[in-house]
Amino acid sequence: MPELNSFISAVRARLNRHRALVTFLWAFAVGAAVLLAIAAVFIFRGYAVPRFWYPVIAVAALIGGGFAARLRRRSEADAALVADEHFHLSDHVISARRFEKEQRTGGFYERQAESTRQLLSKLDPAALPTPLPRRLAATAGVLVLCAALTAFKSPSPAVLKRLAQEELTGQQTKELVERLKEELKELEKATDDPEERKALDEAKLKELVDKLQATKDLKEALREFAKAERLLNEAAAKLDQRKDEHTAAKAGEELQKEEDPQARELGKKLKEADYKQAAKDLEKLKTDANNEKGEPKKLSEQRKELAKLKSAAMRMAAAAKSQQQGRKDGQSKPGQNGQPSKSMSPSGQDGDPSLEDLMAQLDQDAKEADQSLENAERLEKLGKLEKSESEKCDKNNGKCASSLIKLGDKLKKMGAAKSAGMKLAELSKKLSQCQGMLAGQCQSPFAAKGGKKPGVGTEDSRREAKESIVDNGQTTQLTGQKNGQGPVQTQIESADEGTGVSNRHGEAKERAFKKQFESFVNREDVPAGVKSGVKNYFDAIHEGAKEEPKEEVKDPAKP
Secondary structure, three states, rough: OHHHHHHHHHHHHHHHHHHHHHHHHHHHHHHHHHHHHHHHHHHOOOOOOOOOOHHHHHHHHHHHHHHHHHHHHOHHHHHEEEEEHHOOOOOOOHHHHHHHHOOOOOOOOHHHHHHHOOOOOOOOOHHHHOOOOOOHHHHHHHHHHHHHHHHOOOHHHHHHHHHHHHHHHHHHHHHHHHHHHHHHHHHHHHOOOOHHHHHHOOOHHHHHOOOOOOOOOOHHHHHHHHHHHHHHHHHHHHOHOOOOOOOOHHHHHHOOOOOOOOHHHHHHHHHOOOOHHHHHHOOOOOOEEOOOOOEEEOOHHHHHHHHHHHHHHHHHHHHHHHHHHHHHHHHHOOOOOOOOOOOOOOOOOOOOOHHHHHHHHHHHHHHHHHHHHHHHHHHHHHHOOOHHHHHHHHHHHHHHHHHHHHHHHHHHHHHHHHHHHHHHHHHHHHHHHHHHOOOOOOOOOOOOOOOOOOOOOOOOOOOOOOOOOOOOOOOOOOOOOOOOOOOOOOOOOOOOOOOOOOOOOHHHHHHHHHHHHHHHHHOOOHHHHHHHHHHHHHHHHHHHHOOOOOOOOOOOOOO
């Protein structure tokens, strides 16, 4: 029966469209409710709802509604049952469909099929009612409208301020990290000394700066910069050589007492902590057994040259010994906890000898070299100089030269360590200023100094001509007399002409002055010793004034 199948298909399609509509309404209602819940979380926290949630929820509602509508489709059996019930067909559609499916023909079945065909020809599937669920539609519409309105909710002022701060922090940290990397590159270019490069440990510095990342979290940024500053301070502390610096300064003061200008110049450099130049000046004190032509020098000439080095070494050793003795005396006094004083950091770590030891060794080697030269010179005068004695002189001279070289290398290392420590301290200072900048307490440490470059500017507020004063109508009439025509508070009187001397009696003023000072002396906040001293002083003045006879000059104008 084609008529039966067509009727059932039309009824089924109408029912499925109605069910799909209801399903999508539920899907949009649920999606809008979910979106409202998400929006409420953001709004209660003061944030604006992220826009990506709206298309995500909409697509999810469409996909979910379509999938649910497909699962909830009506079957042909459901459509046949609904048609019989709505059109009151007394199970004609269900029976005809079952008989056709079972392929029953003839007699009763033919009459039943013909009857069903006649009934269906008079029916229209469009007459099957599919009412719209108004409550569901209204609920879904309200939820969707409310969810859409949340998109226009702006963040709270506190959140806007925090977001602006995060954005500013992100930009600042990014800029600071880039500038620190540039600063590190410039530092590497400016460092030519291998010893200074070794002291700086550029690999660790680069690793330290690379760990700094741009972030929007102010606390995290401050924590990272503070950690980097602490590591730099620890690296600078490892280069601390205050003990050797004090020894070098003391040795410089002693060397400036020398007559030799080279020794005085060396002392000046040591006192000024210019260790690299001091190492160069120290090399000038080096003695050589041969002259410029390669010929051996006389023993007297060698002793004369060695005398300068010996005198300088002796002064440096004395200064080192005094520093060492003073440090021992200071350590022998217990501190607050009964522990020795640790004001000086230890030097000579990792097997590196201290400056004091090197100066003492140079002094000892210089004395031995001078003693061997003295013996050789004495034997030479007696004509008994042997080869063994000359070899001994050469050996001692070599030891003295070796000690001089070691001392020069130590000074070079000290200069490199000092320079590296200053650079680390400067970099640490900039990290500290970076933290101050992030906290809003100072400007960037990399800000240009001295203002911007010269340029061209204009000032629009300048006027070539002045505008006339416009009367606004609010005037006030001032009344009064002209200068010199009104009454005055002073009056000038002319005295009689003649000669004479006026008398002035100061007894009343003297008594008032005396009472004033007596009240000052009797003040409670004035010490008793001061009171008695001041009182005696003024009593003596008054007694002297009373003893002097007073001469009263009479006015000749009076009778």
